[in-house]
Amino acid sequence: MIDLSQPQRQSPLAIVFLGLRAVRSLGVVQFVVLALFVVRGAADGRLLVVGVVAASGLAAMSVLSWWRYTFQLADGELVVTSGVLRVDRLSVDVGRIQSIAIEQELLHRLTDLVKVVIDTAGSSQAEFTIDAISRRVAEALRQQATTLAPDSPRVAPIEPARPAERVVFQHTPGRLAIAALTASPWAGLALLVPLLAIDQVVLEPITDQLSEWAPDADVGGLGWWLVPVVGVAIAVFVSLLNLGRIFLADWGLALRTDSTTLRRTSGLLSRTSTTSTVARVQVLVSRRNPLQRWAGLHDLHLSNVGQGDMRLVGCRDDELAATATIAGLTPVEDLPLDRRVHPAEIWLSVRNTTLIAAAAAAAGSLLIGWWALFAFALVAVVWWATRRHVRTHRWSLGSEVATSRLVISSSTQQALIRKANVVRVTQSIFERRRGLGRVEVVTAAGTIAIGMIPIDEARAVRDVIVHGVETDRRAWM
Amino acid sequence: MIVMSEPFRNEPIAVGDLPQLRADSFVSVDPRFVWGQFAGLAGIAAVVVGVVALIVWRSDALFWPVLVGGIIVAVLVAISIAAFLEARRLAYQLREHDLSLRGGVIRHRVETIPFSRIQHVSVGRGVIERSLGLATLQVSSAGPDIAVPGLPVADAERIKEVVAARAGVDDEPPVDGAVNDWAPPPSPPPSAEPSP
Numbered sequence: 243m244i245d246l247s248q249p250q251r252q253s254p255l256a257i258v259f260l261g262l263r264a265v266r267s268l269g270v271v272q273f274v275v276l277a278l279f280v281v282r283g284a285a286d287g288r289l290l291v292v293g294v295v296a297a298s299g300l301a302a303m304s305v306l307s308w309w310r311y312t313f314q315l316a317d318g319e320l321v322v323t324s325g326v327l328r329v330d331r332l333s334v335d336v337g338r339i340q341s342i343a344i345e346q347e348l349l350h351r352l353t354d355l356v357k358v359v360i361d362t363a364g365s366s367q368a369e370f371t372i373d374a375i376s377r378r379v380a381e382a383l384r385q386q387a388t389t390l391a392p393d394s395p396r397v398a399p400i401e402p403a404r405p406a407e408r409v410v411f412q413h414t415p416g417r418l419a420i421a422a423l424t425a426s427p428w429a430g431l432a433l434l435v436p437l438l439a440i441d442q443v444v445l446e447p448i449t450d451q452l453s454e455w456a457p458d459a460d461v462g463g464l465g466w467w468l469v470p471v472v473g474v475a476i477a478v479f480v481s482l483l484n485l486g487r488i489f490l491a492d493w494g495l496a497l498r499t500d501s502t503t504l505r506r507t508s509g510l511l512s513r514t515s516t517t518s519t520v521a522r523v524q525v526l527v528s529r530r531n532p533l534q535r536w537a538g539l540h541d542l543h544l545s546n547v548g549q550g551d552m553r554l555v556g557c558r559d560d561e562l563a564a565t566a567t568i569a570g571l572t573p574v575e576d577l578p579l580d581r582r583v584h585p586a587e588i589w590l591s592v593r594n595t596t597l598i599a600a601a602a603a604a605a606g607s608l609l610i611g612w613w614a615l616f617a618f619a620l621v622a623v624v625w626w627a628t629r630r631h632v633r634t635h636r637w638s639l640g641s642e643v644a645t646s647r648l649v650i651s652s653s654t655q656q657a658l659i660r661k662a663n664v665v666r667v668t669q670s671i672f673e674r675r676r677g678l679g680r681v682e683v684v685t686a687a688g689t690i691a692i693g694m695i696p697i698d699e700a701r702a703v704r705d706v707i708v709h710g711v712e713t714d715r716r717a718w719m
Numbered sequence: 720m721i722v723m724s725e726p727f728r729n730e731p732i733a734v735g736d737l738p739q740l741r742a743d744s745f746v747s748v749d750p751r752f753v754w755g756q757f758a759g760l761a762g763i764a765a766v767v768v769g770v771v772a773l774i775v776w777r778s779d780a781l782f783w784p785v786l787v788g789g790i791i792v793a794v795l796v797a798i799s800i801a802a803f804l805e806a807r808r809l810a811y812q813l814r815e816h817d818l819s820l821r822g823g824v825i826r827h828r829v830e831t832i833p834f835s836r837i838q839h840v841s842v843g844r845g846v847i848e849r850s851l852g853l854a855t856l857q858v859s860s861a862g863p864d865i866a867v868p869g870l871p872v873a874d875a876e877r878i879k880e881v882v883a884a885r886a887g888v889d890d891e892p893p894v895d896g897a898v899n900d901w902a903p904p905p906s907p908p909p910s911a912e913p914s915p
Contacts (some may be wrong), residue, residue, distance in 0.1 A: 705740065711833040
C-alpha cells in the first residue's frame with residue numbers, strides 16, 4: 243500500500259517530460275529550425291555556446307522543477323506543491339474532483355509510466371497534471387481519492403477499472419480510412435505547415451536536387467494535357483496527407499461514457515484521452531461535405547466549457563444520434579426543423595456583392611480592361627449560394643435551439659436552451675426597414691445565431707430562452 | 720453533475736404568455752455619460768493638437784503634420800458623434816430574473832443575461848467617471864460579459880447588490896423539478912437552533 247499522505251515525487255524520468263514541455267512552450271518548430279541551422283554549419287562557435295548554455299539551463303530548470311513538484315493526499319485534500327523560484331501550493335478538496343484521467347503518450351509507453359490529469363468542478367480546464375508516475379502510484383491515487391469521497395459520484399473512475407463505463411463507439415482502421423478519404427481535401431495540408439516554416443532548410447535542398455536531375459525540364463512546353471494529371475496527383479497527395487493526419491491523430495478513436503462523463507481516446511504514436519462531464523457540453527455541431535454525405539459519415543464537434551472540446555471524425559448516423567442523446571440533445575433526424583429564414587437575405591447578399599464587384603471591376607479595368615467585368619460573375623455565384631442557403635436553412639426551438647444549413651457542405655448546430663449565458667437580439671439598418679432581426683444564443687462555449695427572421699419572432703425566441711434558463715434548474719456546466 | 724431528483728417537466732407554454740422585454744421599460748443611462756465620453760475624446764484631441772503644434776514649432780514642416788493631425792481630429796469628431804448617438808440609445812432594464820442592455824447605432828442590439836448565469840458582478844469607476852459621479856456596472860458570465868456604463872454611483876451599487884444577491888440565490892441547491900413561475904426566490908428556512 244502506497245502511503246500518499248506523505249509527499250510523493252514523480253518518477254525521475256519526469257525530468258525529460260518537463261524538459262519537453264518547456265521546449266513545446268517555446269516552440270518545437272523554432273527548435274527544429276535552430277537545430278538544422280546548427281547542423282548545416284550556418285552558426286559560428288559563439289551561437290553554439292549560447293545554445294549549449296541555454297540547453298544546460300533548460301536541463302537544470304527541469305531537474306529543479308521535478309525536485310520541487312510533490313503531491314500528497316492529506317485531510318481530504320489533494321495538495322500539490324510546485325515552483326522553483328516561487329513556490330505554489332494548490333489544495334483541492336477531493337469532493338470537488340470531477341475526473342481523474344490516466345493517459346499514456348508515446349514516451350510514457352516506452353518508459354512504462356502514465357500521466358495523471360485531474361479536473362475539478364469550478365475550473366474551466368484541467369486543474370493540474372502529474373507528468374510521469376508509475377501506474378501503481380496513479381491507481382493508488384485514484385483509489386484513495388475515491389475512498390475519501392465515497393458517496394460522491396463526481397469522482398469519475400478511470401480506465402481500466404471502470405465497470406460503469408461503456409463504449410459508445412470505436413472506429414476501426416477501415417472507418418478511419420474512409421473518414422480520411424472523404425475529409426476536406428485541404429485539411430491534410432496542415433501537416434505541411436511545419437515544413438513550410440522551415441522551407442529554407444528542408445525544401446530548398448530537395449528543389450536543388452530536382453534541378454540537378456532534370457536541368458532541361460520545360461514546364462511551359464508540356465501542354466494542357468498535363469493539367470488533369472497534375473490535378474489527380476494533387477488529389478492523391480492531399481488524400482495521403484489526410485490519411486496520415488487522421489491515422490496519427492484519430493487511430494483507435496473511441497468515445498466512452500458513464501452516467502456523468504464523456505471520454506474520448508485516440509492516437510497512434512501519442513495516445514490522448516480527453517475527459518469532460520456531460521454537463522460541460524454546450525454545443526454539438528455536425529458537419530458533412532458531399533463526399534461524407536455519400537459515405538454516410540459526419541464530423542462531430544462537442545464544444546465544452548474550458549479546453550476539453552471533442553472532435554469526432556467519421557461518425558455514422560447512429561453514432562451521431564447516440565452522442566447527441568448522451569449530451570441531452572435530440573438526434574438530428576428527430577429534430578422538428580420547420581422554421582425558415584426570410585428570403586431578403588438573398589437580396590442583401592446580391593446587393594452587397596454587386597457593390598463590391600462594381601468597385602473591383604472599376605479598379606481592375608485600369609489594369610486588365612474589359613476582362614475586369616468578370617468580377618460580376620461573383621454576383622451569380624453569391625446569388626446561387628445564398629438562394630440555396632435560404633431554401634435549405636431551417637431552425638427550431640423547443641427544449642433546445644437547433645439550426646441546419648446546406649449549401650455545398652451541410653451542418654447542424656444544437657444547444658440546450660438552459661446552456662444559454664446571454665441572448666442577443668440585433669437589427670441592422672437593412673433588417674429594421676423590413677421588420678427583421680437576428681437572435682444569437684451565446685453559451686459558455688459557442689454561439690448559435692439565427693438571422694433574417696421577423697423581429698417579433700426573434701424577441702419571442704429570446705423570451706422563451708430566458709424563461710427556459712430561469713426555470714430549468716438542471717446543471718448547465 | 721446532473722441533478723435529477725424529480726423527472727424534469729417541460730409542459731407547453733404559450734409564447735405570448737411569457738414576460739416580455741418591453742421597450743418602454745428601459746432606463747436610459749445618465750446624460751452625464753455623454754459628457755464623459757466627450758471629455759475623453761477631447762483629451763485625446765488636445766494631445767494630438769499639442770503634438771502637431773510641437774512638430775510645427777520644432778521644424779519647418781507644416782503641411783504633413785497639420786494634414787495628419789486634422790485627419791485624426793476629424794476621426795475623433797466622427798467618433799464623438801457616434802458616441803453621442805450611442806449614449807442616447809444606451810439603456811438597461813432590470814427584471815426579476817435578468818438584466819438587459821440596449822445599445823448600438825447602426826446595428827441595434829439588446830443583450831439579456833439571466834441572473835443564474837452571472838459569475839461575477841463589479842462596479843468600476845475611471846477618472847472621468849469619478850469626476851462626474853458615474854460608474855460602470857460590469858457583469859461577467861461564463862460566456863460574454865456585459866458592461867453598463869454611465870450609471871450614477873448609488874444606482875450602480877444598488878443594482879450590483881440586487882444582481883449579486885439574486886445570482887447568489889441561484890447558487891443554492893436546485894429546487895425539485897421545473898418551476899414555471901416568476902415568483903421571487905424562497906426565503907431561507909428558519910434556523911434549527913433557537914437563538915440565545
